[in-house]
Amino acid sequence: MTKLAVSIHVESHDQALADAADAARRGADLVEFRIDDFTGQPDQLLDLIKKSALPCIITCRPDWEGGAFQGDESVRRHLVEAVGRCTRPPAYIDVELASYQHDREMRESATGAVDHPGQTRRTTTGLILSTHDFEIRPIDLYQRIEAMVATPACRAIKVAWRARSLRENLEVFEIVQQRHKPTIALCMGPYGLPSRILARKFGALLTFAALADGAGTAPGQPTIDQVRQRYRWEAIDEQTEVFGVIGHPVDHSMSPHIHNAGFDAVGYNGVYLPLPIAPSFEQFSATVEAWTSMESLHFRGASVTIPHKENLLRFVTEQGGEVDPLAQRIGAANTLTVRRESGKVRLHATNTDYAGALDAVCSSMGIQPSELKSQRVGVLGAGGAARAIVAGFAHHGATVVIYNRTFDRAAALADEMADLGGKVVAARLEKLCHACCQIFVNCTSVGMHPDTEASPVPAGQAPTGWGPGTVVFDTIYNPIHTRLLREARDAGCMTISGVEMFVRQAAAQFRLWTGCEPPIDAFRKIVNEQLAS
Ligand code: NAP
Numbered sequence: 001m002t003k004l005a006v007s008i009h010v011e012s013h014d015q016a017l018a019d020a021a022d023a024a025r026r027g028a029d030l031v032e033f034r035i036d037d038f039t040g041q042p043d044q045l046l047d048l049i050k051k052s053a054l055p056c057i058i059t060c061r062p063d064w065e066g067g068a069f070q071g072d073e074s075v076r077r078h079l080v081e082a083v084g085r086c087t088r089p090p091a092y093i094d095v096e097l098a099s100y101q102h103d104r105e106m107r108e109s110a111t112g113a114v115d116h117p118g119q120t121r122r123t124t125t126g127l128i129l130s131t132h133d134f135e136i137r138p139i140d141l142y143q144r145i146e147a148m149v150a151t152p153a154c155r156a157i158k159v160a161w162r163a164r165s166l167r168e169n170l171e172v173f174e175i176v177q178q179r180h181k182p183t184i185a186l187c188m189g190p191y192g193l194p195s196r197i198l199a200r201k202f203g204a205l206l207t208f209a210a211l212a213d214g215a216g217t218a219p220g221q222p223t224i225d226q227v228r229q230r231y232r233w234e235a236i237d238e239q240t241e242v243f244g245v246i247g248h249p250v251d252h253s254m255s256p257h258i259h260n261a262g263f264d265a266v267g268y269n270g271v272y273l274p275l276p277i278a279p280s281f282e283q284f285s286a287t288v289e290a291w292t293s294m295e296s297l298h299f300r301g302a303s304v305t306i307p308h309k310e311n312l313l314r315f316v317t318e319q320g321g322e323v324d325p326l327a328q329r330i331g332a333a334n335t336l337t338v339r340r341e342s343g344k345v346r347l348h349a350t351n352t353d354y355a356g357a358l359d360a361v362c363s364s365m366g367i368q369p370s371e372l373k374s375q376r377v378g379v380l381g382a383g384g385a386a387r388a389i390v391a392g393f394a395h396h397g398a399t400v401v402i403y404n405r406t407f408d409r410a411a412a413l414a415d416e417m418a419d420l421g422g423k424v425v426a427a428r429l430e431k432l433c434h435a436c437c438q439i440f441v442n443c444t445s446v447g448m449h450p451d452t453e454a455s456p457v458p459a460g461q462a463p464t465g466w467g468p469g470t471v472v473f474d475t476i477y478n479p480i481h482t483r484l485l486r487e488a489r490d491a492g493c494m495t496i497s498g499v500e501m502f503v504r505q506a507a508a509q510f511r512l513w514t515g516c517e518p519p520i521d522a523f524r525k526i527v528n529e530q531l532a533s
Contacts, residue, residue, distance in 0.1 A: 084113025
């Protein structure tokens with residue numbers, strides 16, 4: 001079973017001991033003591049190894065391999081020898097392949113310190129041979145792997161490089177799957193998280209985590225709490241289905257929190273990851289094609305956000321997949337579903353934004369979507385969110401009036417959506433105060449963080465009929481209570497926050513992917529907590 005190792009930068013004996021105890025409390029299986037800056041007190045180091053709350057890996061990484069040690073190589077050699085004689089030896093010593101290959105004395109010290117077929121004294125410590133590149137995938141990667149595998153004293157191999165795209169994670173999975181020897185293979189940097197979390201799915205020897213934010217020893221290392229709680233470490237096995245949010249950027253997306261909590265709640269064998277893809281159709285298409293092609297990855301779907309919603313539609317169409325007709329009409333999709341039938345990949349693209357918005361309005365009003373026929377809806381804005389919402393309401397027969405700062409965009413959108421069912425017209429923003437609609441939806445970005453004092457309905461220009469019986473829905477969810485909603489509530493309107501749309505579009509995705517009923521209340525609670533933090 002893949003182990004979870006917390007990497008600890010050792011500054012002092014006591015700090016490292018306390019950190020190891022903390023790692024144990026947080027559920028780590030072992031710790032890596034990075035002694036790059038703790039080479040002057042070998043006795044304290046041996047005591048640290050002896051008293052560590054968890055089995056440990058000892059690593060003294062030189063600066064030429066991305067570490068902090070800048071001293072003489074003889075210091076590292078003597079430390080390896082001393083650690084090898086420790087009365088309670090470490091689980092592993094990590095030595096760089098380059099040192100082992102090119103420094104005869106280091107090779108002898110390391111070989112003498114660890115357990116291997118030619119070892120004459122009793123020891124349990126294993127040798128990890130490692131190779132790192134902090135810039136790019138090494139061109140001689142497989143030669144390096146072969147050299148490590150062919151070394152009799154080497155018990156486990158470690159390869160790590162900085163990935164330039166999500167696709168490079170797939171090579172990591174293949175390297176781990178080959179299992180010539182127990183393997184640690186990781187992509188570093190912002191594209192590397194899948195390799196770290198899915199290490200368990202593919203049977204790597206271990207993955208590394210940091211004790212806390214900012215305490216990592218390599219770029220892109222998540223914290224142990226994130227690995228275990230947000231990314232469901234203990235639940236991951238060979239069959240785990242993989243989902244994620246594709247966009248650029250996706251670092252602050254709330255979707256991993258929601259969907260992983262959903263998998264927990266219904267006991268679904270899935271994990272949901274942030275999946276950054278650089279903004280171009282070529283990047284999107286090459287990455288998604290590669291991810292869907294790897295059968296053993298079990299990649300089953302993704303939420304797709306800015307700037308790839310149009311790319312998803314084009315990609316699925318070009319691949320001969322199925323596109324939901326309303327998503328086609330909207331011109332953007334936010335949900336990819338990947339199925340395999342008789343070994344063939346079947347792709348499906350849909351747009352749950354409009355479904356989430358309609359669900360938010362209908363459930364707040366206590367009506368069925370079919371009852372929207374009798375409603376008149378004022379939509380503010382004519383951008384991407386407005387397209388989805390206008391299409392959704394018109395499709396269900398509502399009359400829609402589009403108000404937009406740039407009137408021509410409103411008119412063009414009204415023309416495009418004119419034959420969906422309900423009547424769709426454009427009106428000038430100045431006429432908003434005369435609007436007589438039962439439902440108003442803000443689809444502009446006015447009032448969004450950080451400009452939270454702005455409102456798309458200027459003071460004194462609220463529609464004359466605003467009050468009890470009017471519904472005001474703001475698609476903005478940050479802040480939760482926008483100025484528009486606060487003023488509408490004060491006027492007696494029923495108000496709906498963008499959180500409802502966000503939660504319900506996620507719920508629709510969850511249903512599509514898992515066939516299970518999503519825990520909407522838990523989703524809402526998570527979003528509210530995330531927005532408050
Ligand atoms: P977009 O395509 O850029 O469209 C922005 C719209 O806002 C345009 O109609 C634009 O009018 C209008 N606008 C911008 N600044 C304005 C100003 N100062 N005064 C008047 N109108 C202004 O953006 P989008 O993707 O549609 O997103 C719009 C909002 O929807 C965002 O706030 C986002 O948070 C929200 N949203 C929420 C969810 C959810 O799940 N809750 C999902 C998607 C989007 P012009 O045409 O005149 O430029």
